[in-house]
Amino acid sequence: MEAVTSPTTKQWSQFRDVFRRLSKRKTAMLGLIIVILFLLVGLFAPLLAPNDPLEHSLQHMLAKPSLDHPLGRDELGRCILSRIIYGARISLFIGLIVISIGILVGVPLGVISAYYGGRTDFIIQRFIDTMLTFPGILLALILIAMLGVGLQNVMIAVGISTIPIYARLARSSVLSIKARQYVEAARSIGASDTRIITQHLVPNSLSPIIVQSTLHMATAILWAAGLGFLGLGVAPPTPEWGAMLNGGRLYIRVAYHVATFPGMMIFITVLGFNLLGDGLRDALDPRLKI
Amino acid sequence: MGQYIVRRLLIMIPVLLGVSLIIFTMVRVIPGDPAIIMAGPHADKEQVDRIRTQLGLDRSQVTQYLAFLGNLVQGDLGRSTRTGLPVTREIMARLPNTIILALSAILIASFVGMITGVIAGVKQNSIFDHLSMMIALFGLSMPVFWLGLMLMLLFSIQLGWLPAVGAESPKHLVLPAITLAANSTAIIARMTRSSMLEVIRLDYIRTARAKGLTEKLVIWRHALKNALIPVVTVIGLQTGSLLGGAVLTEIVFAWPGIGRLLVEAILARDYPVVQGVVLLVASMFIIINLIVDILYSYLDPRIRYT
Numbered sequence: 001m002e003a004v005t006s007p008t009t010k011q012w013s014q015f016r017d018v019f020r021r022l023s024k025r026k027t028a029m030l031g032l033i034i035v036i037l038f039l040l041v042g043l044f045a046p047l048l049a050p051n052d053p054l055e056h057s058l059q060h061m062l063a064k065p066s067l068d069h070p071l072g073r074d075e076l077g078r079c080i081l082s083r084i085i086y087g088a089r090i091s092l093f094i095g096l097i098v099i100s101i102g103i104l105v106g107v108p109l110g111v112i113s114a115y116y117g118g119r120t121d122f123i124i125q126r127f128i129d130t131m132l133t134f135p136g137i138l139l140a141l142i143l144i145a146m147l148g149v150g151l152q153n154v155m156i157a158v159g160i161s162t163i164p165i166y167a168r169l170a171r172s173s174v175l176s177i178k179a180r181q182y183v184e185a186a187r188s189i190g191a192s193d194t195r196i197i198t199q200h201l202v203p204n205s206l207s208p209i210i211v212q213s214t215l216h217m218a219t220a221i222l223w224a225a226g227l228g229f230l231g232l233g234v235a236p237p238t239p240e241w242g243a244m245l246n247g248g249r250l251y252i253r254v255a256y257h258v259a260t261f262p263g264m265m266i267f268i269t270v271l272g273f274n275l276l277g278d279g280l281r282d283a284l285d286p287r288l289k290i
Numbered sequence: 291m292g293q294y295i296v297r298r299l300l301i302m303i304p305v306l307l308g309v310s311l312i313i314f315t316m317v318r319v320i321p322g323d324p325a326i327i328m329a330g331p332h333a334d335k336e337q338v339d340r341i342r343t344q345l346g347l348d349r350s351q352v353t354q355y356l357a358f359l360g361n362l363v364q365g366d367l368g369r370s371t372r373t374g375l376p377v378t379r380e381i382m383a384r385l386p387n388t389i390i391l392a393l394s395a396i397l398i399a400s401f402v403g404m405i406t407g408v409i410a411g412v413k414q415n416s417i418f419d420h421l422s423m424m425i426a427l428f429g430l431s432m433p434v435f436w437l438g439l440m441l442m443l444l445f446s447i448q449l450g451w452l453p454a455v456g457a458e459s460p461k462h463l464v465l466p467a468i469t470l471a472a473n474s475t476a477i478i479a480r481m482t483r484s485s486m487l488e489v490i491r492l493d494y495i496r497t498a499r500a501k502g503l504t505e506k507l508v509i510w511r512h513a514l515k516n517a518l519i520p521v522v523t524v525i526g527l528q529t530g531s532l533l534g535g536a537v538l539t540e541i542v543f544a545w546p547g548i549g550r551l552l553v554e555a556i557l558a559r560d561y562p563v564v565q566g567v568v569l570l571v572a573s574m575f576i577i578i579n580l581i582v583d584i585l586y587s588y589l590d591p592r593i594r595y596t
Binding site: 126127129130133134135136137138141142144145146218222225226229230231232242245249252253256259260263264266267270271274275278 | 304305308309312316319427428430431432433434435436439440442443447530531532533534535537538541542552553556557561564568571572575576
């Protein structure tokens with residue numbers, strides 16, 4: 001029989017168990033290293049960048065990689081390495097805001113939908129269905145069309161398009177724990193709906209949401225870079241990876257490095273999050289226990 | 291079955307209404323006067339007034355929405371503010387290009403993805419399995435627009451084998467189709483592999499082997515048919531997502547499809563065209579999902595829709 005106690009201690013040991021299993025997977029650890037490096041580069045960008053990312057020099061436009069500028073210079077003669085390092089900070093910021101929007105709006109929607117059921121559930125689910133009829137990046141594109149271009153709007157647009165994913169996830173998670181004894185026990189001692197939701201349902205449905213947000217960081221970075229590439233993202237001269245790629249695209253015949261390196265950074269970062277996400281999912285799936 | 295399709299079609303109605311409501315709201319939440327925005331920067335007062343009447347902005351929101359729906363049903367999506375041409379004509383001129391691109395991509399993705407997934411699943415933990423799954427993860431992490439540029443750099447600029455931009459000949463299709471297919475190929479390969487792994491452990495496969503059937507027959511005839519069920523769903527979902535992914539690919543290769551039309555329209559604030567393309571893509575996505583569900587019941591007769 002299930003113990004009617006707070007599940008916090010159990011969760012902590014579960015967490016350690018998951019980490020132990022995660023550390024046995026080489027690819028997941030590689031992902032973790034990439035992700036940590038990305039976080040460090042983003043956080044300490046001013047200390048790491050060899051040059052000023054905004055300082056331009058038209059004499060040196062499209063200069064090939066050299067000792068001073070290891071990845072060369074872009075179409076305005078700016079240091080590509082420094083711009084990539086500062087770009088990590090922008091991508092990190094975009095990713096975090098996007099996921100926060102997704103979780104802060106999506107999780108309550110999903111929890112309310114599952115907890116109250118009935119008509120509330122029906123209405124919220126149709127709303128989610130409607131959002132899901134716009135494949136991939138399209139919803140973000142429509143929102144950009146409404147809100148206008150710019151960094152803030154990119155974050156809002158991509159953030160809103162991730163809401164359905166978190167809403168679905170939270171809903172299915174809450175549906176499975178709603179009938180547990182500790183929830184019933186809480187209700188029988190007279191706990192209010194708000195208390196049950198905030199103290200019991202939300203904390204206990206968090207683990208799949210955490211895994212999803214790791215995987216989603218990858219999508220958030222990809223979509224934001226995609227919007228930047230389309231010229232719908234941050235305004236110049238902000239060093240955003242997608243926008244840098246778009247700037248370099250026009251010069252690909254004469255200076256391949258301008259578009260190649262920012263794209264490679266997007267690729268490596270997204271790969272890191274995907275490797276970590278895959279590893280986390282496997283580590284959390286008891287059927288695959290090593 | 292017939293009943294199920296009818297019911298699914300009926301469920302589509304509220305969702306399509308939701309989509310149309312979003313599109314209707316789109317123009318109205320944009321800051322500023324929609325009539326001035328839609329008329330474009332060079333319009334005089336008379337043109338703005340005409341558009342205002344055309345849009346029915348002087349009437350109530352409900353009447354406006356009903357009129358919008360009425361026009362929609364008749365296939366009237368208004369006129370582009372950039373070219374002055376009817377939106378339907380603009381879209382129809384570009385749509386075949388996007389369909390050709392998306393179909394080629396999904397064919398490549400299904401073929402390569404399924405074969406890779408089956409072999410990787412059957413030969414679990416072999417070099418092929420590890421290598422192909424690593425490549426699949428690369429495909430999943432690769433930004434479409436960067437992959438496109440890199441393929442262009444290698445095959446068009448360095449080797450000169452294929453044309454870089456445009457859509458004049460079948461040769462022009464090769465690079466955009468491969469670029470667009472990459473992500474879906476990876477997803478389909480991963481899905482096929484894990485589905486195959488689940489199926490080949492089942493009893494009926496052991497029975498088939500015990501009967502003395504050749505391994506080829508067991509895998510391709512017995513295992514694959516059941517393993518395919520979730521794969522079909524993924525292929526269907528991917529076909530829909532390709533419509534979204536096509537936007538980026540079309541921009542990289544200057545492919546004259548509706549994805550490029552959409553981005554051009556967004557940048558030029560040509561809202562009637564944006565509305566039209568969005569409505570079309572969303573409807574296509576809904577229809578594709580319905581077809582996938584019907585295919586699902588064909589592949590797995592155990593699924594009964596009552």
